[in-house]
Amino acid sequence: MRIKKEYSKPSSSNEETIFQSKFILMKHAIFSILLCSLTISGFSQDNVRRTVLKKSYIGLGGGLGAYQDAKFSNVPYSGISGSFTAGTSRESDSYYWSTNFNARYSSLKTNYHIGGGLNVNANYNFDYTRKLTENYQLGGKWSLMNVNFTNFSALGNNSTGIIFNSAVSVLGRYTRLLKEDVRVNFELALGLFSMAKEATSFAYSASQKVLEEGVFDFQNDATTSPLSLSYSSFEPIGIFNKIETNISVDYKKRWQFSYQWDLLNYRTVKSYPITFAAHTLSVRFNYISKTKTRLNKESNK
Amino acid sequence: MKFSLIIIVSILFVAVSSCEKVFMKPKPEQSNIAVFEEYTTVVAEKYGMLEFKGVDMVHLADSLRPFVTEEMTTDSLFGTLAIIVQQLKDGHSALLNQNANGEYTHVSTYDFISGYPFSLHAGILIDNYIGAEAAPEMKSLGTIGESDLRMVYGRLPQDNELGYIHIPSFNVEISAEELETVFASLNSAKGIIVDIRGNTGGDPILATKIAAYFTNEEVYIGYENFKIGPAADAFMKSPANLKPATSENRFLKPVAVLTDRFVYSAATTFCYSVNPLDNVTFIGQRTGGGSGSVAAGYLANGWVWNLSVSEFVGVADDGSEHHLDNGFEPDINVLLDTLDKTKDEIIERAIMELQ
Numbered sequence: 001m002r003i004k005k006e007y008s009k010p011s012s013s014n015e016e017t018i019f020q021s022k023f024i025l026m027k028h029a030i031f032s033i034l035l036c037s038l039t040i041s042g043f044s045q046d047n048v049r050r051t052v053l054k055k056s057y058i059g060l061g062g063g064l065g066a067y068q069d070a071k072f073s074n075v076p077y078s079g080i081s082g083s084f085t086a087g088t089s090r091e092s093d094s095y096y097w098s099t100n101f102n103a104r105y106s107s108l109k110t111n112y113h114i115g116g117g118l119n120v121n122a123n124y125n126f127d128y129t130r131k132l133t134e135n136y137q138l139g140g141k142w143s144l145m146n147v148n149f150t151n152f153s154a155l156g157n158n159s160t161g162i163i164f165n166s167a168v169s170v171l172g173r174y175t176r177l178l179k180e181d182v183r184v185n186f187e188l189a190l191g192l193f194s195m196a197k198e199a200t201s202f203a204y205s206a207s208q209k210v211l212e213e214g215v216f217d218f219q220n221d222a223t224t225s226p227l228s229l230s231y232s233s234f235e236p237i238g239i240f241n242k243i244e245t246n247i248s249v250d251y252k253k254r255w256q257f258s259y260q261w262d263l264l265n266y267r268t269v270k271s272y273p274i275t276f277a278a279h280t281l282s283v284r285f286n287y288i289s290k291t292k293t294r295l296n297k298e299s300n301k
Numbered sequence: 302m303k304f305s306l307i308i309i310v311s312i313l314f315v316a317v318s319s320c321e322k323v324f325m326k327p328k329p330e331q332s333n334i335a336v337f338e339e340y341t342t343v344v345a346e347k348y349g350m351l352e353f354k355g356v357d358m359v360h361l362a363d364s365l366r367p368f369v370t371e372e373m374t375t376d377s378l379f380g381t382l383a384i385i386v387q388q389l390k391d392g393h394s395a396l397l398n399q400n401a402n403g404e405y406t407h408v409s410t411y412d413f414i415s416g417y418p419f420s421l422h423a424g425i426l427i428d429n430y431i432g433a434e435a436a437p438e439m440k441s442l443g444t445i446g447e448s449d450l451r452m453v454y455g456r457l458p459q460d461n462e463l464g465y466i467h468i469p470s471f472n473v474e475i476s477a478e479e480l481e482t483v484f485a486s487l488n489s490a491k492g493i494i495v496d497i498r499g500n501t502g503g504d505p506i507l508a509t510k511i512a513a514y515f516t517n518e519e520v521y522i523g524y525e526n527f528k529i530g531p532a533a534d535a536f537m538k539s540p541a542n543l544k545p546a547t548s549e550n551r552f553l554k555p556v557a558v559l560t561d562r563f564v565y566s567a568a569t570t571f572c573y574s575v576n577p578l579d580n581v582t583f584i585g586q587r588t589g590g591g592s593g594s595v596a597a598g599y600l601a602n603g604w605v606w607n608l609s610v611s612e613f614v615g616v617a618d619d620g621s622e623h624h625l626d627n628g629f630e631p632d633i634n635v636l637l638d639t640l641d642k643t644k645d646e647i648i649e650r651a652i653m654e655l656q
Binding site: 066068070071072073074075076112113114115154155156157158159201202203204205208210211212213214215216217218219224241263265269271272273275277 | 321324325326327328329331339347349399400401505506508509510513525527528529530531535537538539540541542543544570594595596597598599600601602603604605607608610611
């Protein structure tokens with residue numbers, strides 16, 4: 001209630017609806033940040049003896065990419081994809097965190113017509129989860145920078161599409177030890193909100209926000225350059241939909257085999273979304289995998 | 302038992318997660334009628350100048366729909382959709398089909414040149430004004446007479462106090478340093494002729510960069526009216542000001558811009574950018590227009606559509622607004638006599654104006 005009072009009262013019912021929506025979104029955002037903060041603040045609690053498993057890894061994968069941009073065609077495209085990943089993780093009795101870079105290339109074809117395009121995706125993210133029980137974990141994922149580059153050379157001014165986003169997701173994980181050296185993990189990350197910018201709009205190769213604000217200007221790179229991050233906007237779930245699922249099997253110290261599904265569905269104009277999806281089978285090699293045990297000097301009790 | 306449970310859960314997990322189709326639009330139909338409906342919808346939703354062009358898409362689609370059948374050939378269907386392209390009277394708008402070798406098998410675009418006279422003759426220009434024999438001091442970015450030519454600049458042999466810049470296309474890259482060199486070399490001239498005849502466009506940002514050398518103050522030049530949604534009235538204006546170049550070599554003395562019907566697209570951007578400037582006079586023939594920005598997409602059968610999704614409405618030096626998509630008349634109308642190989646009448650008239 002205190003937060004709401006800081007805003008001036010909206011003058012019309014339409015504005016009031018927008019205002020209430022924004023307020024609800026802000027509540028969600030604050031709740032999510034608090035959730036992350038609380039989980040992080042619990043970092044140094046309780047256990048006197050802590051075991052931490054540290055891993056650094058690289059991985060390669062392949063699979064299937066899918067794409068549709070309803071602004072310029074209802075034709076769906078798909079094709080073979082290849083991916084590379086590198087990262088590091090820390091896992092203790094109470095938490096798990098990792099930082100990861102991933103790059104993926106997908107060729108995009110369709111049986112609707114000849115020709116096609118390509119998609120390159122690169123993203124860098126952090127995730128952190130707390131163990132709720134032996135098998136269940138809950139936390140958050142911050143995709144610090146995610147870039148989707150698409151090219152369809154036959155489309156002239158619309159040949160290149162770029163989406164930048166920095167998204168926060170809620171992350172759940174279930175892990176289960178099948179044998180001494182075999183562990184299976186299920187992950188689901190659901191995007192809550194994002195700062196995003198799509199370089200193309202409903203009808204042109206400039207961002208929708210630039211055109212809606214009436215600030216397009218050939219002498220201002222911020223409004224014309226597809227690489228500019230200016231005019232990014234806060235986008236909540238519903239408009240910016242990001243889902244990532246992952247099933248992985250850890251095998252002995254060094255290996256992980258996984259299936260991953262990533263989805264990004266974003267619309268700057270109602271009913272005209274752009275959708276990217278990728279199904280990836282990958283193998284990961286942990287070139288560092290070591291366990292450290294130490295005694296905590298401080299305790300909360 | 303435990304292992305089989307994991308397998309079942311994994312299969313369910315994969316099945317549930319592989320649902321991007323839920324988020325995507327349904328696959329489009331490729332029937333003749335479906336493609337016709339798709340194209341008429343795309344034009345109605347995207348095209349930025351239906352009102353200015355006097356095209357009622359509902360009426361046009363209704364009048365063509367009875368002729369579209371599933372039995373008609375591809376050529377006939379293309380011919381029917383091409384009627385819509387021609388009604389738009391817009392050189393930016395087109396419908397194209399390519400075969401597997403990348404060759405165009407079907408093309409429909411509006412011929413905005415037809416009926417207008419040639420106003421540029423390369424032989425006359427090279428032999429009398431910019432060639433090495435006629436003008437040994439004339440410089441160029443790229444080679445005169447070759448496809449790599451980006452710009453010709455220097456003093457005219459007919460009057461060494463007048464500068465001349467020929468920009469055959471804006472579909473090139475010219476660096477800020479190169480522009481500085483060009484304008485520094487012409488800074489002491491008493492006037493400059495900017496010859497953009499035959500320039501069918503390219504990069505509007507480059508066109509604006511060059512235009513910015515001809516003003517010392519920010520000038521309102523009009524607005525671009527963009528289509529921002531599918532509704533018929535979903536437009537937003539982006540007002541445009543020409544900001545002066547950050548250079549000491551801005552040229553504020555008289556300028557003559559030479560035009561013809563081939564002046565189109567980004568070359569029109571150059572024209573509307575300098576049109577409100579008091580020191581600029583247009584000489585030659587009516588320009589081609591193409592003031593809108595262009596978008597492209599695929600129909601379900603793979604045909605590529607191009608459409609103008611905006612219109613630039615310019616202002617003249619008297620403040621009046623002008624629709625520019627069908628070009629505009631120059632201040633001084635001059636025809637080129639291609640039979641007289643000794644002179645270019647349009648350049649000669651510009652020399653007279655600047656002397």
